[in-house]
Amino acid sequence: MKYPKAIMRYCPKCQKHTLQKVSIYKPGKRRASAIGERRHAEDKKGYGGQKFPKLAKPAKVTKKVTRMLTCPDCKKKFNTYGIRIKKFELVAA
Numbered sequence: 001m002k003y004p005k006a007i008m009r010y011c012p013k014c015q016k017h018t019l020q021k022v023s024i025y026k027p028g029k030r031r032a033s034a035i036g037e038r039r040h041a042e043d044k045k046g047y048g049g050q051k052f053p054k055l056a057k058p059a060k061v062t063k064k065v066t067r068m069l070t071c072p073d074c075k076k077k078f079n080t081y082g083i084r085i086k087k088f089e090l091v092a093a
């Protein structure tokens with residue numbers, strides 16, 4: 001799917017339409033010192049540590065793509081709902 005790099009869209013903060021920049025949302029790096037990560041590592045440790053079978057054949061063939069829109073006026077970022085798609089590319093429109 002080809003998607004424009006900038007779209008005209010309503011900004012709830014500015015309360016008007018602005019030409020917003022489109023980028024793809026990427027999750028940040030997981031902190032190893034976070035409590036959930038430490039607890040999970042502790043659970044997995046030792047004999048019988050793997051609590052659920054590792055997925056041999058995943059059900060989904062696609063990944064969700066979340067678009068992140070940035071308003072040029074207030075610099076606020078908006079995430080849109082994710083769409084399942086094999087290929088997503090941003091093109092100049």
Ligand SMILES: [Zn+2]
Nearest residue numbers: 011014071074
């Ligand atoms: Zn705005």
